[in-house]
C-alpha cells in the first residue's frame with residue numbers, strides 16, 4: 001500500500017528537505033504542484049483533499065488557511081511544521097519521545113515541534129516530569145541556530161554580500177516559541193529565551209543553565225544525566241552523552257543533514273551547577289526529520305525509516 005503525500009510549501013527550505021528524505025521511498029506517492037500552481041488556493045485545495053497525509057511547510061497564516069481548505073469528509077491527515085497549532089486543542093504535539101509514538105501514530109492532526117523547543121523540551125520535560133527539576137523554576141534558554149532556521153529570507157540575508165557573522169535577537173522577550181516550551185514542559189512560568197543565529201547553514205545548540213544548588217530539592221548534575229540517559233535509552237534518534245570530558249561543542253559551516261539529537265549534562269565538581277545542552281540539526285530533528293518520523297508513525301511504518309541517523 002502506498003500513502004499519498006502532499007507537501008504544501010514544497011519549494012521552501014523545510015519542504016525541500018522532507019521531499020529529499022522521501023525520495024526513493026516506495027511507500028509514498030508525492031502529489032506535486034508546479035511553480036505556477038503552488039500558491040493557487042484551488043490547486044492546493046484539490047491536492048490537500050486528495051492526499052492521505054498533507055505536510056504543511058508554510059508560514060503560520062498559510063498553514064491555518066491550508067487546514068481550512070481541507071474538507072473533514074476527505075479524511076486527509078495533517079502534519080503541520082509551522083508554529084500555528086503547537087498548543088492548539090485537538091492537535092497532537094509531534095514529539096514521539098515525549099508524547100508516546102502511539103499517540104502520534106493515531107493522530108489526525110499533528111503539530112511538529114519548533115526547532116528550539118525540540119532541544120529545550122528534550123532536556124527539561126523528562127526531568128520536570130520525574131520531579132528532578134521544579135515546574136515553577138524561572139528557566140533560561142540560550143540558543144544559537146544555523147541561518148536556515150529562518151527559512152528562505154534568512155538564508156538570503158546570510159548568503160548575501162556583507163552578511164553578518166552572528167545575529168542575536170528576540171529582544172522583545174516574546175518569541176513565538178515561548179508558549180510551546182512552557183506548555184509541553186509543564187512549567188508554571190514562560191522561559192526567558194535568548195536566541196541567536198551563526199553564519200552556519202544548519203545546526204543548533206540549545207542550552208539551559210541551572211543553579212541546581214538553589215533549588216529546594218538540590219538535584220545533582222549526575223542524577224539529571226542518569227535520568228535523561230534512562231529516559232532515552234531505547235531511542236534511535238536521541239543520544240545522551242556520558243561523563244567523558246567535552247572541551248567544546250561546534251557547529252560546522254557546511255554540516256551534512258542529520259536527524260539525530262545529542263544531549264549533554266555538564267556539571268561542576270560539586271554538581272550544584274549544570275549546563276543542559278542539546279545539539280541538533282534545525283532542519284533535521286528540528287523540522288524535516290521530525291516530520292518524516294511522524295509521517296512514518298502515522299503510516300504504521302518503522303519510526304526511523306528514511307531518517308539520516310549516525311551508523312550505530
Ligand SMILES: NC(=O)C1=CN([C@@H]2O[C@H](COP(=O)(O)OP(=O)(O)OC[C@H]3O[C@@H](n4cnc5c(N)ncnc54)[C@H](OP(=O)(O)O)[C@@H]3O)[C@@H](O)[C@H]2O)C=CC1
Pocket residue numbers: 008009010011012013014015038039040056057058059060062081082083113114115148149150151152153282283286287
Ligand atoms: N527552517 C527551519 O529550520 C524550520 C522551519 N519551521 C517552520 O516550517 C515552516 C516553513 O519554514 P521554512 O521552510 O523555513 O520557510 P521558507 O520560507 O523557506 O519556505 C516557506 C515556503 O512556503 C511558501 N508559501 C508561502 N505562502 C504560501 C501560500 N500561501 N501558499 C503556498 N505556499 C506558500 C513560500 O513560497 P516562496 O518560495 O514563494 O516564498 C516558501 O516556498 C514555517 O512555519 C517555519 O516556521 C519549523 C522548524 C524549523
Ligand SMILES: CC(=O)N[C@@H](CCC(=O)OP(=O)(O)O)C(=O)O
Pocket residue numbers: 081082083113114115116145146147148149150151154176195196197
Ligand atoms: C533562526 C530563526 O530565525 N529561527 C526561527 C525559528 C525557526 C523554527 O523553529 O520554526 P518554527 O518557528 O516554525 O518553529 C525564529 O527564531 O523565528
